Amino acid sequence: MSNTITERDVFALLNAPIDIAATVSEVRTERDGAIVTFDGFVRHESHGRQTLYLEYEAYESMALAKMKEIGGLIHERFAVDKVAILHRLGRLEIGETSVFIAISAPHRAAAFEACRFAIDTLKRTVPIWKKEYFADGAVWADGELPPAPPSAPQGAS
Amino acid sequence: MPSVLSNFRVQVLFFGRVRELAGISQESTEVANGATLADLFERYSIRFPELAAFRPSLVASRNQEFVPWNTPLVEGDTIAFLPPVSGG
Numbered sequence: 194m195s196n197t198i199t200e201r202d203v204f205a206l207l208n209a210p211i212d213i214a215a216t217v218s219e220v221r222t223e224r225d226g227a228i229v230t231f232d233g234f235v236r237h238e239s240h241g242r243q244t245l246y247l248e249y250e251a252y253e254s255m256a257l258a259k260m261k262e263i264g265g266l267i268h269e270r271f272a273v274d275k276v277a278i279l280h281r282l283g284r285l286e287i288g289e290t291s292v293f294i295a296i297s298a299p300h301r302a303a304a305f306e307a308c309r310f311a312i313d314t315l316k317r318t319v320p321i322w323k324k325e326y327f328a329d330g331a332v333w334a335d336g337e338l339p340p341a342p343p344s345a346p347q348g349a350s
Numbered sequence: 351m352p353s354v355l356s357n358f359r360v361q362v363l364f365f366g367r368v369r370e371l372a373g374i375s376q377e378s379t380e381v382a383n384g385a386t387l388a389d390l391f392e393r394y395s396i397r398f399p400e401l402a403a404f405r406p407s408l409v410a411s412r413n414q415e416f417v418p419w420n421t422p423l424v425e426g427d428t429i430a431f432l433p434p435v436s437g438g
Contacts, residue, residue: 250365251365252411252414256437258414280437291437292437315437316436316437316438318435319435319437320435322365322433322437323437324366333367333433334436335434335436336433336435337434338409338434338435339435342417342418
């Protein structure tokens with residue numbers, strides 16, 4: 194599937210389970226003193242209904258581009274070392290990791306802040322969609338509307 | 351006044367709820383010179399009436415960037431009408 198590993202960072206969309214230990218190893222270097230991770234996984238219920246499983250789909254090329262943009266913003270804003278952002282696609286069972294973020298830094302404060310920024314921004318701007326399957330049907334999860342760009346000037350080309 | 355000669359093609363992608371309502375995941379379509387993303391969506395909401403009600407909850411993308419609805423289309427563009435995102 195789509196993935197990008199730069200010298201510094203890792204961004205990936207995966208159809209197979211995310212290897213959490215390997216991802217943490219990837220961002221752990223001797224330059225650092227801390228790693229903060231976020232492990233988002235499938236909950237057994239949604240709005241009081243029992244979930245059977247989830248299906249994720251993405252606009253893959255755009256999703257990967259937006260994940261890289263988040264990485265770029267993180268390096269601009271926070272004193273961190275390496276960033277890994279991985280997201281699963283396809284069918285996920287209860288308890289499986291859907292998104293995993295690992296960020297290393299010399300000091301913990303920047304890693305905590307950057308990790309929070311990464312997941313919050315991913316949930317608002319990365320074109321990935323989740324369909325929730327229940328015993329009595331399926332629904333597309335209520336999502337977040339990415340911030341609408343201002344209108345283009347009329348007559349602009 | 352657009353002539354047939356000034357028409358061009360764009361690629362349109364459909365995801366999530368929009369893909370299900372339209373029943374297609376992508377197609378190439380011909381548009382008139384000067385048309386905007388809003389004009390293109392209008393055409394799809396006539397062809398797939400269930401889409402019309404979703405317009406307020408969609409954002410448009412052109413070549414993998416979120417753009418305003420009044421953005422003019424350019425030959426070779428890849429367009430998508432994206433439902434609210436729900437990754438994570």
